[in-house]
Amino acid sequence: MSPLIAFLILVGLVAIVTVIGLWGRARSAAPRAARADAIADEIVPSDARGEAATLVQFSTKFCGSCPGVARTLSALADDGTGVVHVEVDITDRPDVAAQLHILQTPTVLLLDRDGVPVSRLSGAAPRSSYVKELTRLLDSSPPSRSLPA
CATH class of the missing domain: 1.20.5 (Single alpha-helices involved in coiled-coils or other helix-helix interfaces)
Structure with missing residues (x-):
C-alpha cells in the first residue's frame, strides 16, 4: 500500500x-424525557423538594464538572420561586445509580411538584438547557413563573 x-x-x-x-x-x-415514576423518599425526601420544582443533581466525589453544575443549579434555584436544588452523592450509593439508570455524572433530574421526573440531562449541559427545561415545567404548572435567561 x-x-x-x-x-x-x-x-x-x-x-x-x-x-x-x-x-x-x-x-x-x-434533555430527555424522564421515567414517570416518582423519586423515592429515601433518595430525595419529600420535605426537601421544592413547591414548584426540584433540580436533583447526582454527583460523585470524583466528578470534575459537578461543582460547576452545582453552582449553576443553585443559582437557578435561588432565582426561581419554589425551586430547590438537591445534590445526591452516589459514590457510595450504587443502588441509586442502578435504580435510576445513572451512567455518568453529573446527571440532573428535574422533578415536578409531586416528585415525578419530567426531564433528565446527563453531563455538564449549558445553563440555557437547564433554564429551558425549568421554564417549560414552571410555565405548564399554575401559577406561571419564569426565570431569567
Missing part, C-alpha cells in the same frame, strides 16, 4: 471518529 493511500485512510478514520464523538457529546447534553 502506498503511503498516500495509508495517509488518506488514516485521515478518513480520524474524521469519522471525530464526527461520532461530537454527535455523542451533543446527544448526551440534550
Whole structure:
C-alpha cells in the first residue's frame, strides 16, 4: 500500500471518529424525557423538594464538572420561586445509580411538584438547557413563573 493511500485512510478514520464523538457529546447534553415514576423518599425526601420544582443533581466525589453544575443549579434555584436544588452523592450509593439508570455524572433530574421526573440531562449541559427545561415545567404548572435567561 502506498503511503498516500495509508495517509488518506488514516485521515478518513480520524474524521469519522471525530464526527461520532461530537454527535455523542451533543446527544448526551440534550434533555430527555424522564421515567414517570416518582423519586423515592429515601433518595430525595419529600420535605426537601421544592413547591414548584426540584433540580436533583447526582454527583460523585470524583466528578470534575459537578461543582460547576452545582453552582449553576443553585443559582437557578435561588432565582426561581419554589425551586430547590438537591445534590445526591452516589459514590457510595450504587443502588441509586442502578435504580435510576445513572451512567455518568453529573446527571440532573428535574422533578415536578409531586416528585415525578419530567426531564433528565446527563453531563455538564449549558445553563440555557437547564433554564429551558425549568421554564417549560414552571410555565405548564399554575401559577406561571419564569426565570431569567
